[in-house]
């Protein structure tokens with residue numbers, strides 16, 4: 001039986017591993033997948049675990065975001081080191097599921113993005129685009145004995161795409177409805193939205209980054225509290241503050257929000273330099289820490305509402321926004337988001353409210369993407385990434 005027939009016939013367990021732009025840790029999921037390829041698969045979560053990165057690993061990854069410090073020896077070593085940590089995370093979640101490695105058909109590992117250059121760079125007539133995700137698949141396969149799919153983004157880029165976002169392919173498969181238009185809003189480091197129009201074909205799905213997700217909140221909190229905390233857990237700090245309207249108006253002038261689609265953003269725009277600008281404003285205008293955190297939390301929610309108003313509402317008035325990513329666990333942020341969306345007739349719910357998991361969503365997505373890779377089925381969405389055609393993404397380490 002070839003791989004494709006096997007995929008069509010058998011229920012299988014697949015592991016998904018994700019480490020996102022927040023670098024908060026490794027999300028590991030075991031999923032059960034059933035159903036014929038090319039049709040709506042049945043996917044259920046069997047076990048999930050989040051392991052924090054050791055502090056020294058996390059801070060070294062942040063160093064590698066700076067290309068002048070990311071020397072090849074450091075990148076190569078971290079590639080091997082992350083391969084080991086991802087293998088441990090996979091073995092641990094497999095045990096948690098009550099399974100053995102030999103029960104697992106494949107692992108899909110996103111890896112850690114340390115550099116992403118999605119725009120064409122023309123040299124000698126070649127359209128050069130590149131992206132670097134580390135966490136060696138050969139190490140994961142060697143330690144677990146399970147075929148491991150890594151390095152998904154490059155195949156889409158080789159076909160002229162931006163190599164991101166990749167999760168919308170799985171959102172189309174898992175969430176599409178005949179009669180309701182849905183918005184899938186991820187609030188990770190960056191905020192990104194996928195629009196799934198009612199009864200749509202794959203080419204009608206579109207997605208883009210709305211702006212900062214938790215990146216500004218995390219960046220401000222880390223600086224204000226001397227690194228002793230790195231997030232506003234439960235939105236408690238923001239809840240105690242008041243939104244400063246003058247500062248909010250100033251922040252809303254950032255050109256990214258109005259810039260046309262397609263677009264994406266990252267740490268290059270909303271990273272540490274931007275956080276320093278906000279801290280300077282705070283000092284000059286005498287804002288309290290709580291007011292500053294409340295204001296960036298409000299800005300984050302506003303940027304999502306603003307993106308919907310500008311780029312979605314007229315063509316695709318939505319029924320519901322389903323929020324995933326770590327931002328789901330910040331009730332102050334979700335409260336502000338409801339204030340933005342509900343007057344426009346869009347109900348806001350987090351994944352947990354429909355029986356799913358905000359935390360596990362991206363890890364589940366990479367399990368499903370790997371399942372397609374193993375079956376040699378295309379798993380990018382050209383309408384979303386800008387690729388010239390559908391391709392099979394991912395490299396397999398057997």
Ligand SMILES: Nc1ncnc2c1ncn2[C@@H]1O[C@H](COP(=O)(O)OP(=O)(O)OP(=O)(O)O)[C@@H](O)[C@H]1O
Pocket residue numbers: 019020021022023024186187188189190191213214217218231232233234235324325326327329330362
């Ligand atoms: N209990 C909580 N309270 C408040 N915020 C939280 C909580 N749990 C997680 N977060 C926020 O979510 C962030 C992590 O989100 P997530 O894991 O979705 O990001 P990511 O996958 O790294 O990002 P991306 O999807 O952009 O790659 C944390 O850095 C924090 O800001």
Ligand SMILES: CC(=O)N[C@H]1[C@@H]2OC[C@@H](O2)[C@@H](O)[C@@H]1O[C@H](C)C(=O)O
Pocket residue numbers: 020021113116131163164165166167168188189190192209264362
């Ligand atoms: C290059 C890269 O790692 N991009 C991430 C990043 O984090 C959020 C957003 O920017 C998204 O485009 C993407 O990740 C998710 C998993 C995706 O590809 O769908």
